Amino acid sequence: MKKVLLFYSLIIFIFSSCHQGNNVPSISLSQEENIDSAQSSCPFLTKDNNNNIVLSWVRETGSDKAIVCYAVSKDKGKTFGNAIDIPASDNVYPHGENMPKIIFKPSGEIIAVWGAANKNPMNAYAGLVYYSISFDNGKTWAPKKLITNDTSSYDQRYFDVALLPNGEAAIVWLDNRKTTNKEGSGLYYAITKDNGGFQNEKLISESCCQCCRTDLFVDKSNNIHVLYRAIINDSIRDIAHIESKNNGQTFSRPERISNDNWVINGCPHTGPCMTENKEGLHCTWFTGGNEAGVYYTSLTHSDTAFSNKDMVSGYAAKHSQIASLPQGNLITVWDESLPVNDTYSTCIGLEEKSPDDKNILRRYITEKNSGASFPVICTVDKNKVLVAFTKSSNDKKTVVFKQVAFNN
Template sequence: MKYIFILTIAVVVFTACKTGNGELQLTTSESILVDTIPGSCPYLTKDSKGNVLLSWVRSINDSSSIFCYAVSTDGKTFSAPVRIPTSTNIHPHAENLPKIIAKPSGELIALWGAANPNPKNKYSGLVFYSQSFDNGTTWSTAKQLTTDTASFDQRYYDVALLPDGEAGIIWLDNRKATTKEGSGLYFARTAGANGFQNEQRISQLCCQCCRTQLFIDTKGGIHAIYRGIINDSIRDMMHIVSTDNGKSFTEPIRISNDNWVLKGCPHTGPSMTENKTGLHFAWFTGAGKKGCYFTSSSNNGQSFAAADSVSSNGSHPQLTQLSNGTLLLVWDEAIQVNSKSYKRIAAQLRDEQGKNIGRTFLTADSTVASYPVLVALPSNKVLLAYTAKKAEKNYIRYTSIE
């Protein structure tokens, strides 16, 4: 196997102790550059064999990009980047994140957004996908997610493996059963090698420009979380679930009554995970004391614990469960150093019940690092990837957390 050029090597080690001010004691070294060519939009997932797939958008020049991914069999080193040749119409957007998913059948599906400006919405986009049935050697012609001509705006999607081994997808769509502001939330699933089929609207109204998450629990429940629009002006996080394999979904319930009144979109969506104590959520709000928050539900989303503040400066939170049930939460946050603006990646550990253990910062205060993503590995390890700026260009870096 060929390996990518590595500038520096990093290992981050968790310890169970924390200082008196709540800071975790972590040992951190330099991070790893996944590609020497500028890029953005990192995403992490695993295949059915437990291999890690790290995908990103590589910048060809100032006006064109292509979707790439690399594979790790050990959680430490990655293969040479694989280009997805059908993705040349990709429009990089860290919130409308390009993604790749590996089905147990061996099929790979790459998904990305493309611009589709029109008189109704100059920011509209379309979702395209391409399939590979030979481990990424060749890729099918790119297909549009939906062929319904009434749909001119499909964005902010998420994908997950369903209990039957097919891939599920949710996305925000202009099609809705009302003239009120907002998007509809749609769900579809793959049908073998035939791609995504049988789309259905499962909720509305949704904030038009925040990422969504599709999550499958250990009992096969299909969860969707998104930023909703309530009473035409409140933009809070909503949760719905299907317990009948996607045939029907519950009515939306707010994970927290933040009551954020906003005539716009913050471009920061929610995240969720599960352990034996229940469901756990992280999100950003600008209401009241703005910032990132955390909550849990022990009854499958029927009710939620009071919101617990994570960071008043944080945004773009991502949450995962370690193999021992502990929760790891990461986010990016703005910081001022000598009157200059930077961004850093922060991390917080929470116990199985969601109680805060402590936090630390994974990148230096004098860097610009943003949009962290996570994937859990065996033995309480986690792989973290993020976008880092150097000389006014973005690059993808990753590090392991033990």
Template sequence: MRYWLIGLLFLVACDTGTTSFSGGKELVLSDTSRDASCTYMTRNAQGQIVVSWVENEQLYYAVSPDEGLTFSKGKLIPTTSGIQAHPENMPKMVFRPNGEVIAMYGTQSGDPRNKYAGKVYYTRSVDAGANWLPAQPLVTDTASYDQRYFDMALLPSGEAVTIWLDNRKNDTKEGSTLYIATTGKAPGFQKERQIAQTVCQCCRTALYVDADGGLHATFRDIINDTIRDMVHIVSADGGATFSPPVRISADNWAINGCPHTGPALVKNAQGLHFAWFTMGGGQGVFYCQSPDNGITYTRRESISALPTAKHPQITALKNGDLALVWDEAVDTSGSRIGIQHKAGNGEKIAAGFITSADAYANFPVLKTVGEGKVLVAYKKVKGKREEVCVQLVTL
């Protein structure tokens, strides 16, 4: 199968009906003398915002003591190396309540059976990041030569859980298998097992734990051999069992290729909320919701006027409102970060952009900070360098 990136660019003027958001000063977190990419955002055990990124094939992170106003200098995780800097397969970190920190990342596999194959490694710190243990492979089974597009989260028990795409499967159908593993009594991840098959081989997966302990996974599935639409599964028992995959939207995107743009989800009092990219029945970033925990889904709605919109992320604010971010190519030399503010029921309140059209900024991630604010991190091209930037945005 040939893997390829869909990159249709459209010449447009400017979007209409947008709102100017109040953005704070753009901060550059990475070393400006080196290329940086693969932004990710989480919180540590003390509740502080942590932004991580890749520089020189290693993982760095910075901590904010004041909800995104300032950040510490980027700190290297020395036991990471050979990271493949793919913004849809970005490294991730989890900070467990017991002081353990886990950093997970992907490398190239170099396996002759698949030139695109990757390997997933993780490294642990048992003292809140002061020292790091040697990196180890997520999978030790020699039948597995390709692991990619992982996600991690914390369970209510304080254990960490991860999902990833794996070449191991029980049939000859197109696609990868979605695996899951959790931490437990022994160090590291254990009890790996399959939870879904025929998954699109190169789109980011999304793992989310809701306030009730429900474990949700969303990914692009391959349906009837040709259709690559987003599906949702949920576990009420900590990942021991999952519901059957259900399409969040019948886009019917028939494509023999890989879009390299995955889904995002979050839950508030009104239900589950999803954002994703498709070229089925229209092109761009779309949104829908499920008021009943994945039984039914609302009709999708387009998030951006431009069909080049991709790579969405979504979060819930403290009051239950929603914020979505994405990137969109404006022409052949520019890309900007879009943002939309929604009410808790999904109704649009405002939309706009936090970077200029000629800035070439993309792959945003976000976290709620304070009341009515989000912190957005993204990659931005400046001169001949790629930088990791953050910006506080008031909705």
């Protein structure tokens, strides 16, 4: 029986190879490079006001001490320049789901945002969101500021930032302040004004799962989108989408991107992500509802609701991020726990879809025992992305990056 199965498998392989020839989709991976020789974690990728790729991370500087750093690449992510420290960030609390972020305004102003611990009688796991601004290309940095001056706010976490069409920066974050007694956090929104930092904060939605990353995205039509994990009917924790079509003055009522109906009395610490191509908006997220795993959905320009979800990878996959290539192909990355000998280790997976959501390839881009987690992704050019992640080996964490090129 085994010989028969082997024979048919060989026939299928030969048949497939003959018909696909050299057109089989594949990728090329560069060597992994460490961004820092010190203990480090929490990578984040963005681009500066000159369209250079920027990688930020948290460097541990001693026992329970760390600082936010970033470096700029002048060769499309092949190498990075010297690390630039942000002195005011010495209270940063490293967390892969609540990673620090850097945003570059067209004016040249640079804003670094990070989370810090804020243990208190109200919430032993509470945090605060701080930011610091540089007006001289990172040479000097202003003293840190809290994201809000409201003293009733004692828990701020899981933020995201984005540039607005007018060149200002926007931020969303989860906050203990809300108008309901139901469990969860409020979702807040604020914007910068000239050189004055973030201002005019306001509550834009509630109730939100307290410990999942939010996603703030501005589309090509200048509409502002926010994704977050909502708490629905006191027990369901599904991903919700809200939108502003008037420059953030008002936001729509939340709508689920997928009716997963995940009932969980806790937080999975894994949030959603959104990107865009000519077809419309595209999202990835993790759910434990029905069949657990990382999923994908889209909202095309001709549709009024998100498409039926498509599984990217199974229950052991989490922390997904998505980006689009210039021609519209969609690249999703995630981390996944896999059995290795008598234990488990995490690795990084990658999926490519065509602009109209057809699956092209899916594979791991690190060894199955690589100890890699919390990947982030940035488009490099028409057929290449940069992926950075935290890699754990021999009780040491380092931030690693590598390029992925697509041949199709």
